[in-house]
Amino acid sequence: MSTSTTPFVVSLGAATRDAFGIALRDLGHSEPRIVVVDGDVANSTRTEWFGQVFPDRFFNVGIAESNMVGVAAGLAASGKIPVVSSFAAFLLCNAYDQLRMSVAFPHLNVKVVGTHAGISIGEDGPSQMAIEDFALACSLPGFTVIVPADEAHAHAAVRAMIAHEGPVYLRLGRPKAPRVHEAGSTLEIGKAYQLRDGSDLTIVACGLMTAAALEAHDALAAKGIHARVLDFPTIRPLDVEALVRASRDTGHILVAEEHLAHGGLGSVVAMAVGSHHPCKLGYVNLGNRFAESGTPEALMETYGLTAPHVVEAAVKLVAK
Amino acid sequence: MVTRASAPHASDGGPDLVLLSSTARRLREDIIAMTTRAGSGHPSSSMSAIDILVALYKGGILNLDPSHPSAPDRDRFILSKGHAAPALYAVLAEHGVISHESLDTLRVIGSPLEGHPNMRRLAGVEASTGSLGQGLSIGLGHAFAGHLDGHGYRTYVMCGDGEMQEGQVWEAIMSAAHFNADNLTLIVDHNGAQQSNLLPRVIDYRPLAAKLRAFEWHVEEIDGHDMPAILKAFDSVRAVKGRPQAIVAHTVKGKGVSFVEADWAYHGKPLTASEQVRAFAELRGEPAPH
Numbered sequence: 001m002s003t004s005t006t007p008f009v010v011s012l013g014a015a016t017r018d019a020f021g022i023a024l025r026d027l028g029h030s031e032p033r034i035v036v037v038d039g040d041v042a043n044s045t046r047t048e049w050f051g052q053v054f055p056d057r058f059f060n061v062g063i064a065e066s067n068m069v070g071v072a073a074g075l076a077a078s079g080k081i082p083v084v085s086s087f088a089a090f091l092l093c094n095a096y097d098q099l100r101m102s103v104a105f106p107h108l109n110v111k112v113v114g115t116h117a118g119i120s121i122g123e124d125g126p127s128q129m130a131i132e133d134f135a136l137a138c139s140l141p142g143f144t145v146i147v148p149a150d151e152a153h154a155h156a157a158v159r160a161m162i163a164h165e166g167p168v169y170l171r172l173g174r175p176k177a178p179r180v181h182e183a184g185s186t187l188e189i190g191k192a193y194q195l196r197d198g199s200d201l202t203i204v205a206c207g208l209m210t211a212a213a214l215e216a217h218d219a220l221a222a223k224g225i226h227a228r229v230l231d232f233p234t235i236r237p238l239d240v241e242a243l244v245r246a247s248r249d250t251g252h253i254l255v256a257e258e259h260l261a262h263g264g265l266g267s268v269v270a271m272a273v274g275s276h277h278p279c280k281l282g283y284v285n286l287g288n289r290f291a292e293s294g295t296p297e298a299l300m301e302t303y304g305l306t307a308p309h310v311v312e313a314a315v316k317l318v319a320k
Numbered sequence: 321m322v323t324r325a326s327a328p329h330a331s332d333g334g335p336d337l338v339l340l341s342s343t344a345r346r347l348r349e350d351i352i353a354m355t356t357r358a359g360s361g362h363p364s365s366s367m368s369a370i371d372i373l374v375a376l377y378k379g380g381i382l383n384l385d386p387s388h389p390s391a392p393d394r395d396r397f398i399l400s401k402g403h404a405a406p407a408l409y410a411v412l413a414e415h416g417v418i419s420h421e422s423l424d425t426l427r428v429i430g431s432p433l434e435g436h437p438n439m440r441r442l443a444g445v446e447a448s449t450g451s452l453g454q455g456l457s458i459g460l461g462h463a464f465a466g467h468l469d470g471h472g473y474r475t476y477v478m479c480g481d482g483e484m485q486e487g488q489v490w491e492a493i494m495s496a497a498h499f500n501a502d503n504l505t506l507i508v509d510h511n512g513a514q515q516s517n518l519l520p521r522v523i524d525y526r527p528l529a530a531k532l533r534a535f536e537w538h539v540e541e542i543d544g545h546d547m548p549a550i551l552k553a554f555d556s557v558r559a560v561k562g563r564p565q566a567i568v569a570h571t572v573k574g575k576g577v578s579f580v581e582a583d584w585a586y587h588g589k590p591l592t593a594s595e596q597v598r599a600f601a602e603l604r605g606e607p608a609p610h
Contacts, residue, residue, distance in 0.1 A: 035468070037461075059464060059499070067457045067491035074461020074475075077439070077446070079392065080468070082461070098488070101451040102458055106439045 003197045008214035013179040016172040017115040019154035021046025024083060027162055028054050033079065034162065037072045039065050039086040045115045045172075047085050065090050069098035069110075076108040081162060088114025088130030088171060096136060103167050104140040111161050112137075113170045118258035119286065119303055120208055121174040125293040130171075131286055135263025137169035138236050144189055145235040147171045149210035150180045153233055156187035164189060171207065175296050178211035180231060190234050192242035198226035201318050202246035202253045203310065206232045206265055208300075209256040209284070215307035220314055227314060235265055240272045247279040252317045256284040256310050282317035284310050335379045337547050343414060344374040344547075345603050348576045350410040350423055352599050355590040358427040361435065364574035364586040366407035368511040368544070369478060372569055373397075373411040375550040376476060383473065386416035389444045393471045396462050398447045400455020401480035401509060402436035403588070408445070409433050417444035453486025455479060456506055460496050463504040474558070478507040482514030485523050490535075496564040497536040505557050506537075506566040509544065511573040513584035532566045544569025576603055 013019075028034050028050055035057040042048035042060060051058030061068050065086060072082035084091070091114045092099065103110045117130040137145045144164060148154040154172065161168045180195060195210070196217045205213040210231040217227045228250055230242055246253055253273060255266040266283045273279060284304065291303050300306050347370050355361035376382045376397060383395040399408045406426065413420045418433075425431035432441035436450030447458045459477035466473050479489060496504055508528060512519050520526065529541045538560045540553040550569070557565035573587070574580030577599040580591070591599055601608050 035464075056468065061491075061495045062498075064488075064491035064495065066453070066488040067460075067495055070454050070457025070488065070492065071461040071464065071495070073447075074458040074463075075465050076461070077458065078462045078465030078469075080465050097451055098454060098457070101448060102454050106448045 003194050007218050010178045010211065010215070012176040013151035015174060015176050016148050016151065016154035017046050017174060019151040020113065020158055020170070020172055021049040023155045023158035025049045025053055027158065028057070031081065031162055033081040035059065035075055035080045035082050037061060037068050037075070037082050037084040039063060039068045039090065041086050044087070045085040045113065047083065065094040066098050069095040070102050072110045073098070073102035073106070073108050076110045077106070081109055081111065083111045083113055085113040085115065087128055088117040088133045089128055092130060092133045092136045099140055104142055107142045107166060109165055109167065111168050111170065113172065115172040116174045117171045118173055118207065119291040119299045119305070120258060120296040122296040122299065123293050126290040129291060131260050131290070132263065133169070133171055134235055134257070134259050134265060135267070138263065138268065140167070140169070142167060143236065144168045145171075146189065146233055147206040147235060148187065148233050149207055149231050150177045152179065152181040152183050152185045153187050156185055157233065160187050160189050173208060177208060180210050180214060187233055190237040190239060192239035193231040193233065194228065194242070195231055196227065196229040198228040199250055200226045200252065201314055202228040202230060202250045203256060203314065204230050204232055204243070204246070204253055204265065204269055205256040206235065207258050209258055209305065212305065212307045212310050213256055216310035216314060219307065219311045223315070225314060225318055232265060235268060238268055238272055240276060243269060243272050244277045247273050247277040252280045252282070252320070254282040254284065254310070254314050254317050258305055259285055261285045261287050280317060280320050282313050284313050335551055340374055340379055340547050343378055344371045345576065347374060347407070347410040347414060348603055349600055350413070351406045352577070352591055352596050354406055354409070354423045354426040356593060356596045357424060359590060360427060361406055361590055362403040362588050363406060363590055364580050365401065365480065365511070366404045367575050367577070367580070368571040368573045369401070369404050369407045369509045370410065371545045371547060371575070372478070372507060372509070372550055373407055374414075375547060375554065377411045377415045379551050379554070381551070381554045382476070384415070389417050392469070393473050395473050396446045396459065396475040398449070398455045398459050398475065398477045399437055400447070400449055400477050401452065401483050402449030404480070404509070405433075405435065405437050408437060412444040418442065452480070452483040453488040456489050456492035456496070459504055460492055460501060463496070463501045464499070466503055474503050474505065476505045476507060478509055481508055481510040481512065481519055481528065482522070484508060484525065484528065493532065493535050493537065500562050501564045502561050504564045506564065508566065508568050509571055510568055511571040513573045513587065515587050518584055529568045532568070536563060538563045538565040539568060540565070541568045542570070544571035545575055578602060
C-alpha cells in the first residue's frame with residue numbers, strides 16, 4: 001500500500017470519461033466481445049471513439065434509455081460484453097426497471113457506464129446531474145459499483161470492469177480530474193487505496209472528493225491533525241477490512257462523496273463500521289437537496305464539496 | 321449446427337395439423353392443472369397463447385434442440401408477457417427441455433418454475449420477464465449478436481396486447497426497423513383483454529397492424545387459434561428480408577373453455593378444482609359433469 005508524505009499539489013489530468021473512451025477503444029482490439037450501446041450521447045460519453053474504430057460493434061439506439069438497456073441485456077445473453085453508456089442521470093433513473101429486471105435479476109454481463117455524474121458537470125443543471133446513482137446502483141443485487149477518482153484509475157477501472165464477469169456500474173465525471181494515482185496504476189475491485197497515513201482520523205472518499213481529501217490532509221496537518229486518506233474506487237464490494245483498520249487505528253472516519261446523503265458511500269461505510277468496529281463518523285456530501293446551474297467550481301463551493309469543507313468537518317469530528 | 325427439432329409430419333410431408341391441435345388441447349389441460357394446483361397464476365393469458373407456442377416449438381419453426389437449449393446458434397423465443405409462464409413451461413415440457421413432472425411444482429418455493437420466467441433457474445427460458453415491455457428490446461440485442469456472429473438464428477418475442485401500451489415496446493419497434501433487423505419477429509397475443517378490463521375500455525390503440533406497418537414492419541395478421549394460419553404466418557415472416565416482422569394474432573383469452581372465454585375477470589385467476597373438471601370435460605368434448 002503506497003502512502004505518500006509529500007504535499008498534494010493539484011495537477012489536472014483528463015476527465016474520467018475521456019480516459020474511459022480511450023481505454024474502451026484500446027480494449028476493443030484485444031476483446032472482440034465488447035460492443036457499445038449508445039443513447040445518442042456518444043460524443044459526450046466518449047464511446048464514439050470506440051464507434052469510430054469498430055462501427056459494426058457500435059449501436060446507437062437513439063434517445064431511448066429503456067430500450068438501450070434491454071438491447072444490452074440481449075447482447076450479453078448471447079455472449080457479448082455490452083457497454084451501455086449515457087449520462088448517469090438518464091441511464092440509471094430512466095432505465096432503472098430495465099437494469100433491475102433485464103440485467104440485475106438474470107445477472108447478465110452488462111457494463112453500465114454513467115457519465116456526467118455529480119454536480120460537477122456544471123451549467124447544465126440538476127436535470128443532468130446524477131446525485132443518487134450510488135444508491136440506485138447499490139440497490140441492484142449483484143452489481144459491482146466502481147467510481148474512479150482520476151484518469152489513471154479510470155483507465156484501470158475500464159480494464160477491471162471488462163475483465164470482471166457480471167454486471168458493473170461505472171460512474172464517471174465530466175470535468176478534468178486532479179491526479180491522485182500514479183499513471184499506470186491498477187485498480188483491484190473491492191480494494192481501498194491508502195494515499196496518506198495518519199492517526200487522528202481517516203478520510204474515506206471517492207471520485208473528485210478524493211483530491212479534496214488529499215488537499216484537506218495537508219491543511220489538517222498544519223493544524224496538527226493527522227489524517228489517513230483512503231480512496232474507495234469500489235463502493236460495492238466494499239473493502240470492509242480497510243474500514244475496520246481505519247476505525248481501530250484512528251477512531252474517527254469522515255466520508256466524503258459527491259452524492260446525496262442517503263444511500264451513498266457514507267451509508268455503506270456507516271453500516272460496515274457499525275457492524276464490525278464502531279467509531280465516530282462524519283459526512284461530507286450533498287445532503288438532501290438538488291443543486292442548480294453554475295460553474296463546477298461555484299457548485300462545489302456552494303454545495304459544500306471542497307477541501308475546506310472536508311477540513312471543517314474533520315476538525316469537528318476529531319473534537320467529538 | 322443444431323439439428324432442426326423434428327416436427328410431427330403428416331403423410332403429405334407437412335406438419336401434422338391434427339397432432340398439433342391435439343397437443344395444444346393437452347397443453348391447455350396442463351396450464352389449467354398447474355395453475356389450479358398452485359392456487360394462483362394466469363391460465364387465461366396462457367390459453368390464448370398456447371396454439372402459437374405449440375406451432376412454434378412443435379410445428380418445426382423454432383430451431384431448438386431440447387438437449388442443447390443453450391446452443392449458440394439456436395433460435396430464441398422470449399416470452400415478454402411473462403405472466404403466461406404456464407404456457408411456456410407446458411411447451412418446454414412437451415418439447416423435452418424440462419420434465420413434465422416439474423410442472424407440478426409451479427410457484428412452489430425451491431422450484432425453478434417461478435410465477436414469471438426466470439432464465440437463471442430454468443433451461444429454455446431466454447429472458448427473465450414479468451415487468452411488461454422489456455422482451456422485445458432483449459430480443460433485438462440477441463438479433464444484433466446473431467448478426468455480428470454470422471449466426472442465422474432467429475429471435476421470436478411474444479408480447480401481450482395490453483403490454484403494447486408500454487413505451488419501451490415502441491422504442492424497440494422503432495430501433496428494430498431502423499437497423500433492418502430481419503432476424504427478429506414479434507408475435508402479439510392480441511386477446512383484447514387486460515387486467516382491469518377489456519383492452520378497448522382501457523387504452524384503445526387499435527388497429528395495431530396499421531401502427532406496426534407505419535413503423536416499417538412487415539405484418540401478418542391472423543387468427544391465433546387457426547393452426548394452418550399460424551404455420552403459414554411463420555413461414556411468411558421467415559422469408560422477409562430487410563425488415564423486422566410482426567404477427568398480430570387475434571386470440572381469445574381463455575380459449576377452449578367457454579366459461580373462461582366469457583369472462584375477462586379470469587385474468588390472474590386459477591380455476592377451482594370443480595371448474596377444472598368442467599374445463600377438462602369441455603376440452604375433451606365429453607359431457608359436462610353434474
